[in-house]
Each structure stands twice: as structure tokens, then as C-alpha cells.
Amino acid sequence: MNPLTRAELPSEATALARFLIGKLIVRDAPEGRTSGRIVETEAYLPGDAACHAFRGETPRNRTLFRQHGHAYVYISYGMHRMLNVSAEDEGIGAGVLLRAIEPLEGFDLMRARRGVERLTDLARGPGRLAEAMAITMGLDGDDLCAPGPLWIADDGSPAAEIGVSVRIGITKETDRPLRFFERGSRFVSGGKALNV
């Protein structure tokens, strides 16, 4: 398991969203380590009305404007946290939403946090992923390319076959093909029709 450096990450949101499929996200918490293979992402681009950065920088979305490879965390529907990766150069607001992982380490910790047993229910969907990985608002702004509580890595596993679809659950710019996923994975959200 090799930590990813910033230089290895594409600094364009669509390319980064594709690149992250099959990579690892690792959470080192006081209770222990949980990690997973990223199997589903969505890109939110500069000039994209669905992107939180669309109306300019605010206190909430400021990490979207940081150099690519920082964690942008926010709360959705008052209760779910979403984990994103800032995607472009300093000053350009764009991000990649992590929507699902295939759990690799810390199954029981994830089960305890989620309150469910089934492996495929632990981190399928962005809210579930964040809960399983104990993503808190305190992680907003964390550098994913540096040692710390949350980081990304490559385990050298073969490149997955990547499927593409429109993004899920948004109300603007609904026709853009900016959702990426590992084809056929049981750990992808959105139902059978959305994993081919």
C-alpha cells in the first residue's frame, strides 16, 4: 500500500474522478484503521451549477478552492456527511465526491459505526461511506497526500473497468456524464442499472 503524492494526482476534476476509481482511502482513527477501495465517484467541475463552488468561495466551500488532494467535508440534508477531494489548482473551485468504497480493513469497526452487518451495506452511498469511515467536520481541509488521519493510497491492483453515467441525486446539470464507477461491483450505489 503506497501513499499517493500530489504530483501523481490529476489536477482536473473529471480526470481525478476517473483516476480515483480503484485507489484506496485510509482512515486512521483512535479506535483503529478502516480502509476501502474506491469504487464510485462523481466530478463537480468549475462553472458547473451543481458544484458547491459555483457561486464563488464561502466559508463552507473554501477547501474546494485549495490545491487538489484536500478533503472537503460538508453536511447534507442536515445529517449526512459527504467526503470530497478538492480537484484542481489553488483558487479553482472543483471537487470529486466519493460515493462508495469496497471495505478492505476494519470491517467490525465499520459495522459498529453503521449498526449493520452486511458488507455491501457498510459504505455503499456517500452518507454511508462517511459514517463507516468516521468522517467528521474536523477532517475538512485535511491533506490527503500527507500522513495523518485520512489519506489516499495505491495498492497496485489492476486497473478496473470503469463505467460512466449521469450524477445521482442532484437537481442541476443533471445530464452530464460525470459519475464513474467500477463496472459490476457489488459495492456501487444506485442499483443494478447504474453499475453497468
Next chain:
DNA sequence: CGGCTGATGATCT
């Protein structure tokens, strides 16, 4: 299964 709905609060207008 698929479809619908209530929960719930930060954020911005």
C-alpha cells in the same frame, strides 16, 4: 424488488 416520504440542520438569500 421499485417508489415514496419524513427526518433534520447548515448554509445562503
Next chain:
DNA sequence: GATCATCAGCCGG
């Protein structure tokens, strides 16, 4: 005051 990158639970077929 409206909006919202979600989820679990419930209902019907």
C-alpha cells in the same frame, strides 16, 4: 424561508 451531491423504513405488487 428555501434549498439540499441522503438514508431508512414502509407500502404495494
